[in-house]
Amino acid sequence: MEKVRYGIIGIGNMGTTHLKNLMEGKIENAVVTCVADLKEERRNYAKETYPELTVFSTGDELIEKGDIDAVIIVVPHYFHPYFAIKAFEKNLNVVCEKPAGVYTKQVKEMIEASKKSKGLFTMMFNQRTNCLYRKMREMVMAGEIGEVKRINWIITDWFRTQAYYDSGEWRATWSGEGGGVLFNQSPHQLDLIQWVPNMSPKRVRAYCNFGKYHDIEVEDDVTAYFEYENGATGVFITTTGDAPGTNRFELTGTLGKLICENDVLTFVKNDVEDRVQLRNEKNAYKKPNTETITVETDGQNPQHVGILRNFTNAILGKEPLFVQGEEGLKGVELQDACLLSEWTDQMVTLPIDDDLYLSELNKRIATSKKKAHVTNTFFDTSKSY
Secondary structure, three states: OOOEEEEEEOOOHHHHHHHHHHHOOOOOOEEEEEEEOOOHHHHHHHHHHOOOOEEEOOHHHHHHHOOOOEEEEOOOOOHHHHHHHHHHHOOOEEEEOOOOOOOHHHHHHHHHHHHHOOOOEEEOOHHHHOHHHHHHHHHHHOOOOOOEEEEEEEEOOOOOOHHHHOOOOOOOOOOOOOOOOOOOOOHHHHHHHHHOOOOOOOEEEEEEEEOOOOOOOOEEEEEEEEEOOOOOEEEEEEEOOOOOOOEEEEEEEOOEEEEEEOOEEEEEEEOOOHHHHHHHOOOOOOOOOEEEEEOOOOOOOOHHHHHHHHHHHHHOOOOOOOOOHHHHHHHHHHHHHHHHHHHHOOOEEOOOOHHHHHHHHHHHHHHOOOOOOOOOOOOOOOOOO
């Protein structure tokens, strides 16, 4: 195989971005041969803009009939595992957009299907390519901040208007999307908050507000408290209703803290481990001396193109796979844990009870209302991440 042949299932907002990147030759050793979309206007767009492509009406047709080696799945969340499993049964390689799914049970089924397939599996965790987050992980893994004690992320600059939620009949409904800000805007942060420190919460207590700022069924404002096995704690705050918002990711360790904010990574470094200082210092108020360092990175942030380049080269045997697809389960488990905590009004231990979560979700789906008089609208997503 000289070039990997891709088919894209779903050419809405994000799918069109992937299509353009591939058609503009930004992913070496890769080509697009076909696309699929349920909506006639998006199919017409593909036919008129890229007449050399084969255009299918459904993802099932593309998987069955497409001249492809790999698929990129960019459809509403519930269908991510469905199409991935179909593709794995054909031994195709799979790129799945975030989140991996809506509920853990379906994601686990997808992972099992991937293990039985010859195809490679990756998640579109493009934020992992950001030099700031890569550097944070590198420093944590090298022990530069000591043992991680506290993980805080306030990510409230996801401002969305009502027009955004009214742009598709599936958006922000329990039956169509399965969740709100945790499932749509924040999956990257729920991945990074585990990937960067290389540790996942063991207990979660979350407070979720449903339709607090928008006329929607699902959560648009969340504050969650995390507990970790080593005694560390964390707080995660997110919303689509704040303006101006904040994006501040902070890791505190025994040797200092990392602060990622405004595209700058800062390391406040202790001259001695804080635990040593508090045990041995005779002055009741003397903190460790600190040095504030602006951390240099390699400056590379290839985002979606970076993930597709790596996946293409991994298929061709040119480099190792950067993101293992099964890692998508961690973020789904965390977003589900947050909702389950709110629904049951209690602390939730991970791994969650898959059946309990699905039962609670199905209660919401049963009362979910289909949106009326919706005009499907295409938005350029290039400035939204």
